[in-house]
Amino acid sequence: MSEIKFVEGGISVDVRGQISHVNDLDMSEIKRFYVIHQKDTSIIRAWHAHQEEKKWFYVVKGSFTAAFVKVDNWENPSPNLQPEIFQLNAQNSKILLIPEGYANGFKANEPNSILLVFSNKILTEAVKDSWRYDKEMWVDWHRYAL
Numbered sequence: 479m480s481e482i483k484f485v486e487g488g489i490s491v492d493v494r495g496q497i498s499h500v501n502d503l504d505m506s507e508i509k510r511f512y513v514i515h516q517k518d519t520s521i522i523r524a525w526h527a528h529q530e531e532k533k534w535f536y537v538v539k540g541s542f543t544a545a546f547v548k549v550d551n552w553e554n555p556s557p558n559l560q561p562e563i564f565q566l567n568a569q570n571s572k573i574l575l576i577p578e579g580y581a582n583g584f585k586a587n588e589p590n591s592i593l594l595v596f597s598n599k600i601l602t603e604a605v606k607d608s609w610r611y612d613k614e615m616w617v618d619w620h621r622y623a624l
Contacts, residue, residue, distance in 0.1 A: 483575050500572060522585050524584065526608065527579075527580060530607050532598045533576045535574045535593060536595075541566060544566050544574065545561040545584075546564075546576055547560075552609055555615075
């Protein structure tokens with residue numbers, strides 16, 4: 479069973495506008511965040527992995543195809559690993575939690591999509607736990623072209 483999980487949120491709308499929230503998110507582990515502005519749907523951000531870093535992903539605008547692979551061998555991972563693939567969008571206010579030990583990859587499905595990323599490691603720790611693999615390794619990203 480996957481260790482990947484969603485933290486469900488909601489969207490409240492009234493005459494004043496809209497509030498998107500994830501009230502059940504426990505942010506006690508979070509040490510930093512960054513925002514990815516993906517202007518182009520042809521760009522693939524894959525594969526970036528961490529042995530000790532957890533990440534939380536929240537779509538602020540647009541939508542993304544997100545894929546995750548539990549790494550079996552950090553120096554030479556199997557090309558036959560099966561990714562878990564999710565469609566994430568701003569219309570569903572929820573956060574996707576990826577535990578340590580996974581490689582992640584993203585592709586925007588709409589121009590100008592925005593992804594908010596939280597991490598449980600400060601940057602100086604994260605750069606020491608950064609593994610990169612070929613973007614074509616586990617997913618045929620072209621099948622997710624819109």
